Amino acid sequence: MGMAEAILLTIATAATPLLLAAIGELVVERSGVLNLGVEGMMLMGAVVAFGVALATGSAWIGVVAGALAGMAFSLLFGVLALTLVTNQVATGLALTLLGIGLSGMIGVAFVGQPGVKLEAISIPGLTELPLVGRLLFGQDPMFYISILLTAGVMWFLFRTRAGLTLRSVGDSHSSAHALGIKVIAIRYMAVMFGGACAGLAGAQLSLVYTTQWIENMTAGRGWIALALVVFASWRPWRVLAGAYLFGAITIAQLHIQATNLADLAGLPGPLYWLAGAVKSVPSQFLSALPYLATVVVLVLISRNRRLTMMNTPASLGRPFVPDR
């Protein structure tokens, strides 16, 4: 396996949890609900997936359990924000805080334990192909799930009647209600889909990315996923691009941090000097770079205000109470 191939594979692994969480949140926000609890739902997914995989010995059962945990946790948000009409921002924040605490508590026993790894797939004859074999046919299942989900969400939102209904609820819930569309029911389904996606993202972290449970292991990825959705102007393919950009810079800065300047002594003068300059940047800044760069790039591509505002669900975050 070549160096470039290895790097591309790690990029995909770093991008996948973001993509999963963000694509779920995109559907939630397209229905007009702002759920800031992504980080909490991811953590719940991660800890439950890890624990169940450990207990059953099957990573797959862990994945399913992680998705279900995220969905159940999002249902809590749904009951509070949709049925009891609490403030969505406050409820989402509470969900994140609860998720951090609860997952830490559940996971005390798991700290330091070796987990179960969700193995990469292997198709005889295809996986061994040079260059593209591992990239296309030899990655872990979560990678394929994330890509399929993104394509599925694109198709659903813009090609199906159900997707049109969901977008209409996000655009104007009172108009939708006047037409007899069940606003709250649709929002519940969207919120639960978002929860399941966040749970999957968490499962990817604890079963593929690290294969262990570390308290607060999402490290702000839930927030980046939220930012991705906004800066991607609620469009799935932009979320995909943003997630991979984040993944690429994460891996690049890891490589920079890991490289020893002495190993590069053979480089030509200017390149060596450049490497030295990069290495002199504090490591904390390099660690922050993926977050920073993703936001900057997405801000730049969402400069067209009209396009952005047109894609913004007009009812986003506004509570809906039918007048009966």
Added chain:
Amino acid sequence: MRGLTKVFGTLRACDGVDLDIARGEIHALLGENGAGKSTLVKMLFGSLEPNAGEIRWNGEAVRIGSPSEARRLGIGMVFQHFSLFEALTAAENIALSLDARTPISTIAAKAQALSYSYGLPLDPYALVGDLSVGERQRIEIIRCLLQTPQLIILDEPTSVLTPQEADKLFETLERLRSEGKSILYISHRLEEVKRMCDRATVLRHGKVVGHCDPRQETASSLARMMVGSEVHAVVRTADTTGSADVLLRVDRLSRPPATPFSIPLRDVSLEVRAGEVIGIAGVAGNGQGEFFEAISGEVLQDRADAVTIRGKGAGREGITGRRRMGAAFVPEERLGHGAAPAMKLSENLLLSRHATDPGVYVGALGVIRHAAIAATAKRINQMMDVRKSAEDPAANALSGGNLQKFIIGRELDRQPAVMVVNQPTWGVDAGAAARIRQSLIELARSGSAVLVISQDLDELFEISDRIAVMHNGELSTPMSRAEATFEKVGLLMGGAEPGHVHHHDPAEVA
């Protein structure tokens, strides 16, 4: 419908209402704002559930639990506040209320064919947010017709149309009647009801006060049934201004659009002289709101001389600055904009007057002078005949008409040299509306400049000395009352209709 009743809290919005609609008739439902018309049709369309009474459809008692059940029975509705989705196309909007199995391309083709056959041309792939109000109403009508209803409910359909667009609508309705469809036509415009409707039912305070044949009645007899008492006609004394001083000048005012679906202002210029009332007509959403925000100082201008109040440049002043220069502003929304809803009238008075009348309401060390405020509030309530349930109620406890009287009175009490009002009598009962209009004329005659923005042409013709029309962010040259006719103003309101103008070239936004 028999004995239909709906209670909101202690308010009986509809109280034992009986209504019969025959096949192939246009039936008018008349009533003032708040008489219960909208509540009644919402029950008929399944958006609200009646507390008592029954609905019989083709002789059988039915329970209409949701709009989709109403549609299945054959009841269609064109809403007053459109129930459209701005970010979706016309075809997508129509598809949302139709059978889920029909593909959108089929719906688009059907909608287009139907729209042309009724003379209501429609581009199914246009984004609703880019369309004019008249075009949006077409979508609603086409959407309704595609469901092949037997009864079509239209809620105040002409309130957002130009006179010419309204004529077009009447033709469509007459054609529908000739096809044997029934129409329930809700309006408070008596002339069009007299012109078109076969029968009328009049509602007042949630009760039916009479059934009649509108063609046998006069406009004033219908008005008396609606209001319950004589409405005093507004008296407009002759305008004697001639070459009086210009108190408000707007000079080449431009403003980029604030949201993707709002209108930019383009080179708007206007002069309002002491002693005159200028009316600005226009179909909703043609930049009137943006214009008001720019004049009132909610949005500042780059040039100080873009807006001049009493000879001084005010373009860079905020609202309080402009008020101090002698201007007064009454915005369109009463609650939340014109007044703080949950605060008492006296507190609302203090909020807007403490800065303009320094030392009167707030004494040394910032202590509020309650006695002075109470005296002024009393003066305003007497002057404008504000009817309220308590001595000093919260703003949202007043009816729309009474709150509007209070807000207008609050500004009039300062004797402003310049008064700018947006939709002065929107949603206000006839008695209060007459009072407000009369007070605006009197203010002008006492030497102030008054600018009124309104969608109600009758109102503008009643009070204005000159009328200008705002269309697509541009303002026409004001016409004197003598040369202005409904037809001329209507044509200007329609601009380049029937095709709509694309307001949003990408280059313009960038």
